[in-house]
Amino acid sequence: MSKIAVSTTVNGDPAEFLCDAGESLLDALRGSLGLTGSKEGCGSGDCGACTVMLNGQMVCSCLVLAVEAEGKSIATIEGVAEGSVLHPVQRQFLEHGALQCGFCTPGFIVAAKALLEVNPDPDETEIRYWLAGNLCRCTGYDKIVRAVSAAAAELRQERSAA
Amino acid sequence: MTVQTYHAPRTREEAVALLAADPAARVLSGGTDLIVQMRAGRAAPSSIVDIKNISAMQAVLGNDGRYTIGAAMPCTGLLRDEGLCKAWPGVVEAANLIGSVQVRNRATMGGNLCNASPAADSVPALIAAGATVLVVGPAGMREVPVEDIPVSPGKTSLAAGEFVAEIRLPVRPPRSADAYLRSIPRTEMDIAVVGAGVSLTLDEAGTCTAARVALGAVAPTAIVVPEAGAALVGTKLDDAALDAMAAAVRAACRPIDDKRGTAEYRTAMAGVLAKRTALIAAARARGEA
Ligand SMILES: Cc1cc2nc3c(=O)[nH]c(=O)nc-3n(C[C@H](O)[C@H](O)[C@H](O)COP(=O)(O)OP(=O)(O)OC[C@H]3O[C@@H](n4cnc5c(N)ncnc54)[C@H](O)[C@@H]3O)c2cc1C
Ligand code: FES
Numbered sequence: 001m002s003k004i005a006v007s008t009t010v011n012g013d014p015a016e017f018l019c020d021a022g023e024s025l026l027d028a029l030r031g032s033l034g035l036t037g038s039k040e041g042c043g044s045g046d047c048g049a050c051t052v053m054l055n056g057q058m059v060c061s062c063l064v065l066a067v068e069a070e071g072k073s074i075a076t077i078e079g080v081a082e083g084s085v086l087h088p089v090q091r092q093f094l095e096h097g098a099l100q101c102g103f104c105t106p107g108f109i110v111a112a113k114a115l116l117e118v119n120p121d122p123d124e125t126e127i128r129y130w131l132a133g134n135l136c137r138c139t140g141y142d143k144i145v146r147a148v149s150a151a152a153a154e155l156r157q158e159r160s161a162a
Numbered sequence: 163m164t165v166q167t168y169h170a171p172r173t174r175e176e177a178v179a180l181l182a183a184d185p186a187a188r189v190l191s192g193g194t195d196l197i198v199q200m201r202a203g204r205a206a207p208s209s210i211v212d213i214k215n216i217s218a219m220q221a222v223l224g225n226d227g228r229y230t231i232g233a234a235m236p237c238t239g240l241l242r243d244e245g246l247c248k249a250w251p252g253v254v255e256a257a258n259l260i261g262s263v264q265v266r267n268r269a270t271m272g273g274n275l276c277n278a279s280p281a282a283d284s285v286p287a288l289i290a291a292g293a294t295v296l297v298v299g300p301a302g303m304r305e306v307p308v309e310d311i312p313v314s315p316g317k318t319s320l321a322a323g324e325f326v327a328e329i330r331l332p333v334r335p336p337r338s339a340d341a342y343l344r345s346i347p348r349t350e351m352d353i354a355v356v357g358a359g360v361s362l363t364l365d366e367a368g369t370c371t372a373a374r375v376a377l378g379a380v381a382p383t384a385i386v387v388p389e390a391g392a393a394l395v396g397t398k399l400d401d402a403a404l405d406a407m408a409a410a411v412r413a414a415c416r417p418i419d420d421k422r423g424t425a426e427y428r429t430a431m432a433g434v435l436a437k438r439t440a441l442i443a444a445a446r447a448r449g450e451a
């Protein structure tokens with residue numbers, strides 16, 4: 001089986017890799033591109049640990065074929081912090097203790113950041129529905145919801161100050 | 163995965179040729195069923211024909227009150243068309259009950275229909291709406307009512323080389339609306355135990371002049387229940403009419419027992435859910451919701 005060459009953009013930078021026709025985007029990111037921040041919790045769309053942005057839409061990268069990335073723009077957890085400066089969502093996860101083992105965290109951060117981009121002031125229900133596709137076996141979710149609320153408040157403040 | 167080749171055709175004709183040339187090829191839309199099945203070994207296509215790059219396959223077009231939805235339009239994309247959301251709130255809400263945001267950003271109504279699960283959420287809503295699909299294939303094009311696509315769990319009436327290119331919604335008379343409700347053990351991310359779609363039209367006095375009722379998860383495919391629609395026509399959706407409709411719904415159910423619900427529970431719930439759905443559709447038709 002011959003490999004397929006894919007040219008794409010990952011976290012703003014051009015990226016190229018070779019993949020098999022049936023390979024998942026998650027495997028290409030973690031394998032060929034060495035971006036191991038996105039996790040595989042289930043491989044079936046249920047847990048959201050593999051969440052990435054594909055042309056601005058959050059998707060489960062385990063349910064995207066690597067070849068579909070051709071010509072697209074992908075954003076992963078690795079691109080969320082700017083250098084060593086954490087994104088407010090990341091910082092609030094730390095401050096609120098919104099992670100324990102941390103396996104689900106990259107997916108939650110990518111998904112929460114996507115929420116705050118479309119809805120800067122979500123209520124608890126909106127946060128819970130938006131994050132329904134992200135599973136956490138450790139925290140019980142409450143701290144995650146509070147961290148997302150706090151990050152939303154921080155981002156609103158930043159925006160009004162700017 | 164055993165898949166050897168990935169194709170991303172730019173035209174319908176190219177897609178048909180690729181599908182016709184390889185009997186073990188599979189259409190890829192959002193992949194939220196197909197890729198899961200491939201990983202689980204339940205599907206082993208030799209090649210994949212990704213239809214998302216074909217022109218208009220991810221578009222919503224409104225024309226003289228009719229809507230044409232590209233078969234590969236993700237469910238969340240439907241929310242961005244205000245006219246569609248106003249004309250067909252039930253179809254849009256049904257598609258946006260599927261999975262999570264991550265799943266809905268990829269999942270399509272075309273895939274939901276062609277996966278042929280009896281519990282597919284958007285299918286009863288489309289059937290209630292009187293939607294048709296445009297099927298393209300080696301012999302040309304044909305327009306088919308949505309209810310004629312699934313034939314049994316996992317099987318469709320599509321012939322070799324055929325695929326669904328468009329979903330079409332008819333013109334809406336005034337005072338018409340639709341709704342879809344499902345019953346699931348959780349509030350998100352679960353498979354319907356029962357689904358009910360209702361689309362109806364009222365006259366100025368509030369009397370129902372047309373109604374279609376469709377059900378999911380209570381038979382091998384989603385079904386339309388003409389007797390249930392007929393029970394509403396000519397009434398103001400009073401309790402007696404709703405009870406008669408619910409009785410027709412229960413009579414049409416042929417559900418299975420599984421871990422999500424017994425056949426008896428599904429049948430009873432189908433009547434309850436169809437009533438609630440009809441009341442939401444009626445309130446919307448009166449402009450109250
Ligand atoms: C976590 C999770 C939760 C889910 N929750 C729900 C839910 O709540 N409700 C629900 O109904 N479903 C649910 N699903 C199932 C799935 O998301 C839906 O059925 C979805 O609509 C499938 O669309 P798709 O575009 O992803 O299909 P694909 O996976 O691309 O295709 C599905 C099947 O249809 C065929 N196909 C696709 N498009 C066409 C076409 N245009 N013409 C001919 N054949 C075609 C494919 O070859 C394949 O056999 C869920 C799935 C996941 C992973
Ligand atoms: S690994 Fe993709 S959703 Fe769980």
Ligand code: FES
Pocket residue numbers: 098099100101102103104105135136137138139
């Ligand atoms: S912190 Fe362990 S799964 Fe969420």
